Amino acid sequence: MTGGNLRAAPQASANGTSDVWAHRWFGVYDVILYRPPTGWTVEDEWADLHPHTGKRLRKSQWWLLATRS
Numbered sequence: 001m002t003g004g005n006l007r008a009a010p011q012a013s014a015n016g017t018s019d020v021w022a023h024r025w026f027g028v029y030d031v032i033l034y035r036p037p038t039g040w041t042v043e044d045e046w047a048d049l050h051p052h053t054g055k056r057l058r059k060s061q062w063w064l065l066a067t068r069s
Contacts, residue, residue, distance in 0.1 A: 022051035025062035034064060042066045 025031045025044070036042040045063045049056055 019068045021066050023064045023066070025064055031062045031064070036066060039069050040066045041069050 025034070027034065031044045034042060034044075043065045045051070045065050046060055047057065047063050048060050051063055051065065
């Protein structure tokens with residue numbers, strides 16, 4: 001993990017959909033139990049900065065950073 005320094009900027013593909021997304025983990029269970037949809041690769045990130053805005057968060061949070069495989 002990178003300690004919150006990774007920013008996920010959405011990148012449009014040829015069909016207009018995003019190839020990268022970041023989603024805050026609200027799950028009750030461990031973040032490692034998340035299974036991504038077919039065709040996506042997901043990394044978990046314990047972040048101090050918001051992945052979209054880059055602003056500092058009040059407290060660190062788990063984020064799922066996904067890329068289309």
